[in-house]
Amino acid sequence: MKFATMPDDTPDGRLHVVSRDLTRCMPAEAAATMQTLLEGWERLAPGLAAQYAALNAGAGVPFEAGRALAPLPRAWQWLDGSAYQSHGHLMSKVFGMADSPVDRPLMYQGLSDRFLPATADVPLPSEEDGIDFEGEFGVICGPVPMGTGAEAARGHIRLLVQINDWSLRVVAPTEMRTGFGWVQAKPACSAAPVAVTPDELGDAWRDARVDLPLSVEWNGDSFGLVEGYQMAWGFDELVAHAARTRDLVAGTIIGSGTVSNANFRDVGSSCIAERRGIEMLDLGAARTPYMRFGDRVRMECRLRSGAPLFGAIDQTVVKR
Amino acid sequence: MKFATMPDDTPDGRLHVVSRDLTRCMPAEAAATMQTLLEGWERLAPGLAAQYAALNAGAGVPFEAGRALAPLPRAWQWLDGSAYQSHGHLMSKVFGMADSPVDRPLMYQGLSDRFLPATADVPLPSEEDGIDFEGEFGVICGPVPMGTGAEAARGHIRLLVQINDWSLRVVAPTEMRTGFGWVQAKPACSAAPVAVTPDELGDAWRDARVDLPLSVEWNGDSFGLVEGYQMAWGFDELVAHAARTRDLVAGTIIGSGTVSNANFRDVGSSCIAERRGIEMLDLGAARTPYMRFGDRVRMECRLRSGAPLFGAIDQTVVKR
Numbered sequence: 001m002k003f004a005t006m007p008d009d010t011p012d013g014r015l016h017v018v019s020r021d022l023t024r025c026m027p028a029e030a031a032a033t034m035q036t037l038l039e040g041w042e043r044l045a046p047g048l049a050a051q052y053a054a055l056n057a058g059a060g061v062p063f064e065a066g067r068a069l070a071p072l073p074r075a076w077q078w079l080d081g082s083a084y085q086s087h088g089h090l091m092s093k094v095f096g097m098a099d100s101p102v103d104r105p106l107m108y109q110g111l112s113d114r115f116l117p118a119t120a121d122v123p124l125p126s127e128e129d130g131i132d133f134e135g136e137f138g139v140i141c142g143p144v145p146m147g148t149g150a151e152a153a154r155g156h157i158r159l160l161v162q163i164n165d166w167s168l169r170v171v172a173p174t175e176m177r178t179g180f181g182w183v184q185a186k187p188a189c190s191a192a193p194v195a196v197t198p199d200e201l202g203d204a205w206r207d208a209r210v211d212l213p214l215s216v217e218w219n220g221d222s223f224g225l226v227e228g229y230q231m232a233w234g235f236d237e238l239v240a241h242a243a244r245t246r247d248l249v250a251g252t253i254i255g256s257g258t259v260s261n262a263n264f265r266d267v268g269s270s271c272i273a274e275r276r277g278i279e280m281l282d283l284g285a286a287r288t289p290y291m292r293f294g295d296r297v298r299m300e301c302r303l304r305s306g307a308p309l310f311g312a313i314d315q316t317v318v319k320r
Numbered sequence: 321m322k323f324a325t326m327p328d329d330t331p332d333g334r335l336h337v338v339s340r341d342l343t344r345c346m347p348a349e350a351a352a353t354m355q356t357l358l359e360g361w362e363r364l365a366p367g368l369a370a371q372y373a374a375l376n377a378g379a380g381v382p383f384e385a386g387r388a389l390a391p392l393p394r395a396w397q398w399l400d401g402s403a404y405q406s407h408g409h410l411m412s413k414v415f416g417m418a419d420s421p422v423d424r425p426l427m428y429q430g431l432s433d434r435f436l437p438a439t440a441d442v443p444l445p446s447e448e449d450g451i452d453f454e455g456e457f458g459v460i461c462g463p464v465p466m467g468t469g470a471e472a473a474r475g476h477i478r479l480l481v482q483i484n485d486w487s488l489r490v491v492a493p494t495e496m497r498t499g500f501g502w503v504q505a506k507p508a509c510s511a512a513p514v515a516v517t518p519d520e521l522g523d524a525w526r527d528a529r530v531d532l533p534l535s536v537e538w539n540g541d542s543f544g545l546v547e548g549y550q551m552a553w554g555f556d557e558l559v560a561h562a563a564r565t566r567d568l569v570a571g572t573i574i575g576s577g578t579v580s581n582a583n584f585r586d587v588g589s590s591c592i593a594e595r596r597g598i599e600m601l602d603l604g605a606a607r608t609p610y611m612r613f614g615d616r617v618r619m620e621c622r623l624r625s626g627a628p629l630f631g632a633i634d635q636t637v638v639k640r
Contacts, residue, residue, distance in 0.1 A: 074396065074569075076394065076396070076432070076433035077431065077432070077433050079503060082500070097498075097499050100498070101494070101497075101498065104494070106498050106500050107500060107503045108429075108500040108501050108503070109428075109429045109430060109431065109501065109502075109503055110429060111397065111429065111566055112396070112397070113396035113397050113569040113572075114567075114569070123466070124565065125466060125467055125564065125565055129565065146443070146445060146640055147445055147640065168565060171565070174421070174424070175499075176499030176500075177421075177499065178417075178420070178421065178426050179417050179495075179496030179497065179499060179501065180402070180426050180427060180428040180496075180501050180502075181428050181429065181499065181500050181501020181502070182429075182500075182501070183399060183427045183428070183429055183561070183562060184561070184564050184565045184566075185565075187565045187566045188566060241503070241504070242503060244445065244504050245444065245445055245449065245488060245491070245504045245505075245507045246431055246504075246507045246508060247434075249394075249433040249434065252433075320466055320467065
């Protein structure tokens, strides 16, 4: 099934079921909001299957992706991993940080009180902060009890989403050196308009990873076409890591971290910092600047058939 | 004014106004929940003044602090500073981490989807994780626009609270070395039952700091009697720091970090890690163990007159 949240003058918006081809939608009957659905998934989701079938048979109204909010417009918890080791190795080399530990995933807790809509302008205070995008995948969980292992955790993954984890690179190293993680360096993320159940990926939901390419364009130019599968830790392991000492509330979103591939010189990157890191290694200095106000980034992941999946993030950075 | 949230079978509970002496309470008429009050403070708070006056004149029913939830049982955002430099200096010396930066507060984003009630048992998975308490103060804000400076930020502070920031010390250094901050090392916090407006402190709300002592007892023995004033950064500066690149949502809680004084050898500490650090410096090795299941910690801050303020945190760690 596929879901989007349409604006209705409440912070949580109105949950809609969306047709597989993303052309039509209708308000979900069983739950008014995504959070409500996630809290009562076992009870509520089966009733939505009939609506989804009707949509795929032509019912519903046109789905206006450009009006959609984030699928979960605000979440009680956002924990972002950094599961692509090619990204971690490069960043640690370039920024002089400790490299990724080998025995555990990297993860930080980020701002979750709002996820920006896929096509909304992104207001930020200063170009001097080093404005960067980060293309990611994420999962939205039901409630996960403390101590849940990876195998059981997989069963608590309800939905997959596509995220742009906005990052301020000039601030980031200063905050990392403290060991406290990021606050100023991680403003609100954005999310593609549609959340999908894992079965929508078919075989491309593999080992709790999204085995699909993410396309990233910056101001209309291709910047990366990176494969989602190369995570050192699957989402099942990321969820289990997050739940080791805490119960995860329904609606917890867990991110993959910047999608990155070992052959980044061939396939490009899903963030500017990675390209700058490659330039520092290859050319001795970074040449690609960070984003300027007015710059636009587009990110989309489709099935290998070309069929749409999450819809696209397509947004412009503006001065706050 | 003083507020508490009583259980009512919803996650947000029912907001109550509490008498100044914490003996009586009544349901708040203007707002059903603390979050609602915080979102509409200017409009709603004035109407509660009459209820508060009536309570202080003897109206209401007995306030059962032991039944209260946290004043804000779940928050969209919890950002915890580390504003007591005597704590930071000692921890960095002992754990070999970078010392506090001098030009900016330390701050991390923590779990906010639940704050445990003041007297609820605290379920944690393992004594081997190094279970520790951290006595803190915190502020709850109204909405704070991105880029708000410290002076204006002070006006957005609605309520003061007292917090126990549970910490797992064996996990913490591993997570700090990554630069990503804490996830596993910071399970859910607990909060004292009553939130108070800053004016309830009189002159003890000074320079946006709580100029009052925090008493900490571990298994009935005094562990610290530490003064709240010695913050290197006031709450106004902590709020401004948090808001530099993000809008803060109403109900954002900002913590002081572990209350600590420069003369810690005389006044004690509000966390075990600090005492262990002192032992490492003075005796060559830590002698005080972390908490065991069944251990109890009590924290309370009163006015210098002896009058109650936030009520007490008094809770037991149990095996999950």
